[in-house]
Amino acid sequence: MAIINTALGRYENNILSVLNRMMNFTVDQDKCTKCGLCAMDCPVLIIDRKTEYPTIKEGKEKNCLECQHCLAICPQGAISIFGKEPKNSVLASAPIPKAMELENLMQNRRSIRKFKSEEVDKELIHHMLTMASYAPTAKNENNVHFTVVEGREQMDSLRQLVYQSLKDKAEKEEIPTRFQYLANFSKVWFAKNIDVIFRDAPHVVIASAPENGTSPLEDCTIALSYFELLANSNGIGTLWDGFATNALVDVVPEIKGKLQIPEGNKVFMVMLFGKSGRKYSRSIQNPGGNITALAL
Numbered sequence: 001m002a003i004i005n006t007a008l009g010r011y012e013n014n015i016l017s018v019l020n021r022m023m024n025f026t027v028d029q030d031k032c033t034k035c036g037l038c039a040m041d042c043p044v045l046i047i048d049r050k051t052e053y054p055t056i057k058e059g060k061e062k063n064c065l066e067c068q069h070c071l072a073i074c075p076q077g078a079i080s081i082f083g084k085e086p087k088n089s090v091l092a093s094a095p096i097p098k099a100m101e102l103e104n105l106m107q108n109r110r111s112i113r114k115f116k117s118e119e120v121d122k123e124l125i126h127h128m129l130t131m132a133s134y135a136p137t138a139k140n141e142n143n144v145h146f147t148v149v150e151g152r153e154q155m156d157s158l159r160q161l162v163y164q165s166l167k168d169k170a171e172k173e174e175i176p177t178r179f180q181y182l183a184n185f186s187k188v189w190f191a192k193n194i195d196v197i198f199r200d201a202p203h204v205v206i207a208s209a210p211e212n213g214t215s216p217l218e219d220c221t222i223a224l225s226y227f228e229l230l231a232n233s234n235g236i237g238t239l240w241d242g243f244a245t246n247a248l249v250d251v252v253p254e255i256k257g258k259l260q261i262p263e264g265n266k267v268f269m270v271m272l273f274g275k276s277g278r279k280y281s282r283s284i285q286n287p288g289g290n291i292t293a294l295a296l
């Protein structure tokens with residue numbers, strides 16, 4: 001679906017009927033009360049409420065963001081789209097964390113630089129990444145891709161690949177001055193086995209997205225923020241890994257091919273995770289946001 005949408009400009013109108021079928025916008029007439037909420041909430045205003053029951057305005061299918069707001073807002077659960085049935089959604093009345101619980105999580109999340117050697121259950125990793133993909137993306141492009149290292153063995157290979165590539169680049173004097181510290185980390189790794197870049201973590205997740213997307217950096221960062229909070233709520237520590245990001249993006253981008261990053265995607269952010277080897281007894285005390293209440 002996404003592929004057809006992005007390429008739609010190249011198609012003539014006859015594709016629209018195909019697209020309409022693919023959108024599969026259906027209204028259960030026994031349930032629909034014609035309240036009009038679906039049409040009012042549609043961000044691109046392509047739902048017609050003047051028809052007997054809501055329909056997609058002719059010729060406007062290509063504008064659909066695939067956001068599923070129509071399905072989500074219908075109080076009666078009368079609308080399905082893209083084959084998604086309302087009964088399979090999580091009800092908005094399902095329990096959510098109390099504000100204070102969420103605040104506690106946000107205040108007590110720490111950057112973890114010492115991990116236990118044990119691995120996180122693979123199913124849990126995949127579940128958390130699936131949930132992280134609920135993070136919003138600009139224009140609902142939903143193009144963030146997670147490349148995840150599921151265990152120590154792969155992690156060792158990745159570590160070796162990155163440090164060796166940095167070493168090779170350093171020997172050829174091809175590391176820009178501002179990233180010289182990465183050459184030093186590589187030296188420390190080979191001389192003392194100290195892993196400054198990956199902190200001996202058992203897992204890493206690399207967020208990538210098409211470079212020509214609307215806001216790929218923001219999309220990747222927001223997705224990993226979701227992942228971070230969810231991981232912490234599952235007792236798993238995380239570290240935003242700017243060093244690894246710099247290495248993969250700016251210094252040894254050629255190894256991207258070995259990391260199964262999808263073709264055409266650029267790496268935007270790297271995050272380490274695993275069971276924390278540190279236990280913090282209390283939160284830090286942040287100086288507080290820099291806030292200005294606008295007074296014009």
Ligand SMILES: Cc1cc2nc3c(=O)[nH]c(=O)nc-3n(C[C@H](O)[C@H](O)[C@H](O)COP(=O)(O)O)c2cc1C
Nearest residue numbers: 109110111112113197239240241242243244245284
């Ligand atoms: C985008 C980003 C990149 C970061 N990169 C690194 C890194 O490469 N290595 C590291 O040890 N910490 C890294 N950090 C962690 C910050 O140093 C850390 O968030 C900050 O010191 C506050 O500590 P806290 O996260 O425990 O509150 C990064 C944080 C962010 C947000």
